[in-house]
Amino acid sequence: xxxxxxxxxxxxxxxxxxxxxxxxxxxxxxxxxxxxxxxxxxxxxxxxxxxxxxxxxxxxxxxxxxxxxxxxxxxxxxxxxxxxxxxxxxxxxxxxxxxxxxxxxxxxxxxxxxxxxxxxxxxxxxxxxxxxxxxxxxxxxxxxxxxxxxxxxxxxxxxxxxxxxxxxxxxxxxxxxxxxxxxxxxxxxxxxxxxxxxxxxxxxxxxxxxxxxxxxxxxxxxxxxxxxxxxxxxxxxxxxxxxxxxxxxxxxxxxxxxxxxxxxxxxxxxxxxxxxxxxxxxxxxxxxxxxxxxxxxxxxxxxxxxxxxxxxxxxxxxxxxxxxxxxxxxxxxxxxxxxxxxxxxxxxxxxxxxxxxxxxxxxxxxxxxxxxxxxxxxxxxxxxxxxxxxxxxxxxxxxxxxxxxxxxxxxxxxxxxxxxxxxxxxxxxxxxxxxxxxxxxxxxxxxxxxxxxxxxxxxxxxxxxxxxxxxxxxxxxxxxxxxxxxxxxxxxxxxxxxxxxxxxxxxxxxxxxxxxxxxxxxxxxxxxxxxxxxxxxxxxxxxxxxxxxxxxxxxxxxxxxxxxxxxxxxxxxxxxxxxxxxxxxxxxxxxxxxxxxxxxxxxxxxxxxxxxxxxxxxxxxxxxxxxxxxxxxxxxxxxxxxxxxxxxxx
Numbered sequence: 001x002x003x004x005x006x007x008x009x010x011x012x013x014x015x016x017x018x019x020x021x022x023x024x025x026x027x028x029x030x031x032x033x034x035x036x037x038x039x040x041x042x043x044x045x046x047x048x049x050x051x052x053x054x055x056x057x058x059x060x061x062x063x064x065x066x067x068x069x070x071x072x073x074x075x076x077x078x079x080x081x082x083x084x085x086x087x088x089x090x091x092x093x094x095x096x097x098x099x100x101x102x103x104x105x106x107x108x109x110x111x112x113x114x115x116x117x118x119x120x121x122x123x124x125x126x127x128x129x130x131x132x133x134x135x136x137x138x139x140x141x142x143x144x145x146x147x148x149x150x151x152x153x154x155x156x157x158x159x160x161x162x163x164x165x166x167x168x169x170x171x172x173x174x175x176x177x178x179x180x181x182x183x184x185x186x187x188x189x190x191x192x193x194x195x196x197x198x199x200x201x202x203x204x205x206x207x208x209x210x211x212x213x214x215x216x217x218x219x220x221x222x223x224x225x226x227x228x229x230x231x232x233x234x235x236x237x238x239x240x241x242x243x244x245x246x247x248x249x250x251x252x253x254x255x256x257x258x259x260x261x262x263x264x265x266x267x268x269x270x271x272x273x274x275x276x277x278x279x280x281x282x283x284x285x286x287x288x289x290x291x292x293x294x295x296x297x298x299x300x301x302x303x304x305x306x307x308x309x310x311x312x313x314x315x316x317x318x319x320x321x322x323x324x325x326x327x328x329x330x331x332x333x334x335x336x337x338x339x340x341x342x343x344x345x346x347x348x349x350x351x352x353x354x355x356x357x358x359x360x361x362x363x364x365x366x367x368x369x370x371x372x373x374x375x376x377x378x379x380x381x382x383x384x385x386x387x388x389x390x391x392x393x394x395x396x397x398x399x400x401x402x403x404x405x406x407x408x409x410x411x412x413x414x415x416x417x418x419x420x421x422x423x424x425x426x427x428x429x430x431x432x433x434x435x436x437x438x439x440x441x442x443x444x445x446x447x448x449x450x451x452x453x454x455x456x457x458x459x460x461x462x463x464x465x466x467x468x469x470x471x472x473x474x475x476x477x478x479x480x481x482x483x484x485x486x487x488x489x490x491x492x493x494x495x496x497x498x499x500x501x502x503x504x505x506x507x508x509x510x511x512x513x514x515x516x517x518x519x520x521x522x523x524x525x526x527x528x529x530x531x532x533x534x535x536x537x538x539x540x541x542x543x544x545x546x547x548x549x550x551x552x553x554x555x556x557x558x559x560x561x562x563x564x565x566x567x568x569x570x571x572x573x574x575x576x577x578x579x580x581x582x583x584x585x586x587x588x589x590x591x592x593x594x595x596x597x598x599x600x601x602x603x604x605x606x607x608x609x610x611x612x613x614x615x616x617x618x619x620x621x622x623x624x625x626x627x628x629x630x631x632x633x634x635x636x637x638x639x640x641x642x643x644x645x646x647x648x649x650x
Contacts, residue, residue: 002027008083010057010108021258025050028077029286035088037306040427041099042073044284044298048176048255052143052279053077055261056172059269060141063107066126070119070144072100072111073300074174082108092427094621100429114431115399116369117151119144120171124160127167139168139269146175147346150368161274162245169274170265171247174255176283242276251278256285295349322477323420325455327352329462330389331359340466341381343367343390345374351391351420371396375403375415382413387466390415394422394434394476401440408472409444415472416465417441422451422476423535423584424613424627429620435613437476439589442563446471449563451534451583451591453498455482457558464560478535478584480623486537488558494566498537499530499544499556526648527553527576530641531569533562533583533591540582542634543641552645562591565598573599577648579608580641584632587612609644611637 003020004027007013016024028050036043054077056067062082069075079097080088084106090096101109111122123142130138148154161169242249248271253264261279268275283297284290289309290298303312334340334356341363348354348366357364367374371392378388397404397419408415422434441449448468452458458477465473488496528547532540537558544554555576559569573579573595581592592610599608611632618626627633631640 004028004031004080004085007081008085010062010081013054013057013081018259021051021054025054025258026286028054028080031080031085031088032076033287033306035091036076036301037304038089039091039093040300040302040304041092042076042300043287044290044293044296044300045074045176046076047285047287047290048281048283048297049074049143049174050077050256050285051258052172052174052255052261052281053081055258055265056141056143057081058258059262059265060139060170063110065139065141066110066123067108068110068119068122068126068140068142069101070142070148071116072114074143074145075101075109078108079106082106092620094625095619098429098620099427100431102429112431114428115396116148117144117153119148120154120157120161123169123171124157127161127164127169131164131167136168139170141170141172143172143174146173146177147369149173150346150370152370152372158242158245158247162247165246165273167274168269168272170268170277171275172265172277172279173251174279174281175252176281246274248273248275249278250275252280253278255279255281295354319481320455321480322455322458322482323350323352325458325482326391326418326420326462326475326477327355329459331356333463333466334360334363337387337466339385339387341365341386341388343374343378343381343388345369345371345392345396347391347393351393351418353391371400372403375400375417376407378415379403379407379411379413382408382415383411387414387416387469389418389466391418391420393432394419394437395425395432397437398440404441404472405444409446412446412471414469416462416468417472417474418462419474419476421479423478424618424623424630425479426623426626427620430617433613433618433626434476434478435584435586435618437474438562438583438585438591438594441474442589442591442594444472447474447563448472448561449474449476450560451476451562451585453483453532453534453537453558454485456485458482461560476534476585478623483535483538486541492568494561494568495557495559495572497555497557498532499541499548499554501544501548501552501554525551525553526578526645528555528578528580528641528645528648529572529576530554530556531579531581531592531595532556532558533581533585535584536582536632536637539632539634539637543580543582543638546638547641547645550642550645563594565595567602569595570598570602570604573604573606573608576606578645579606580644581608581610581612582632582637583610583612585612586615588615609640611640 003024029047032046084097087097092099100112100114102112103109119142123140127140250264250268254260264277268277304310305312342353342356343365344351344353345367346369348357353364367377374390378390381388419437422437425432425434441447450461452461461475465475486498488498489500490497530540530544540556544556547554559566581595583591587610590612592612596608613630
């Protein structure tokens, strides 16, 4: 039995002899490697915060002292030390342990959202609440990465935190950017050791007083000493950004030295005001395959071999991800047009822009974790004659809605936003599901939004977006592999016909689309129109085939644009007895509701039934499991379509 087997709470960790801490850290790393290899998850970030998290729980009293993890994907060690070790076999699985902090799991988890740069604002608010309620004995600790500090929200919060000199807010900067050389690190370590002494500030004050009594000689001596200290700090360390705000700075501290971290954190805890503790860590530490992974140090993995780090499941031959399709097409378009530029918010690899950057390094801009800035910077590029393509995860566009609305659309600027991970992403949980984008982009005046059904259509959609010059465009697609291309039975100007009953074809000719009312045609069999938006085409076709077999006249169409709704698509709704819409996005303000609203404007009273994602936060599970739970798998969609169509025969 190892040491970890006896640690199920922070209290037990606090009682552990110091001599056993390094051994415990090694056991935690091995535990992480074994468990995350089996389930997939954020391995690299958690390997990098083992000692840091142990020190946090030994110095502070969680949950009395809130520990807030920015982004939260580095909270696995925290979960292990707060009684959830036995649940790690269910990590990121349906009804299992979340890959992020989750309030329902433990009182030690204070937040849940995985969106970056928010931790300091939470901390500021909590500290204010404790002050107002007389709980001045409580400390608030926020763990924020160096990457998150590129987000503007962090600096807005720091501005407020620094103003309250007596609120105990400890900000731990987890710096895993590998930006410190050994020489600089050595000098900084010595300086940090001095700062960590509890009497450091008193020594400086008393030294100033003593030297001041020596007249001009003492004054000159103090100026030299203080100047040397400041010169070293400003030359070697970027601390002035914190100290100029009025924040006490401690560091850099070796984030893998438990004793050094504990000393720093105890000093910060006793300081009584806002403090920055700068911890330098190595992402992926202790797992050689992660340490050698130059791309992202195994930031996130699927199921891997715990020895080699290689994926257990090999990629199928000939299968291409949506992201890869986008990346390849964007490079092709950029070779044709010198005005195409790309912007990423610190996620060039996951969003497909890393390859673009290799080909066009001077036309690629990484703005850090700053989606708001990304969109308005794109607006500036567009004002200067460029056509910027901003690639972000769908869920992160939420943060830049104002900029899209007021800085891009109001000016009718040609900016293309590419939304990866749209719809249900699954295992990362509620804050990662890209289910809001159609609801928020659809209300933007002049915007064009497309949701391609497969990789071929993604290429076409991206080309259309880049060609569009009068306002913003958006293209969305899900996580994972692009499906096999679904060829159209017939292509119209505004939509593709994907399925058409032989009986339905009679009433869906060009003449019918132009205005013939097929409800009064030659057949009495009910007509059903299925409008499929995006990646649920297989479900739409399954339902169509079933209804066709049941004797209904069925047509399935895929509109080229979700927004604006084409008049020709509305005309199709006039020719049928029932309209069914299917989408991998939120129902409220989604694609189906937009079509329905346009039908209302045109006084079309054909009944509409919408299938999509309900407006609620969805627990983590696989994409397939979530879709099934929502009634968006093929069997469920078919059952719903049959139920609604049957009502026409009553």
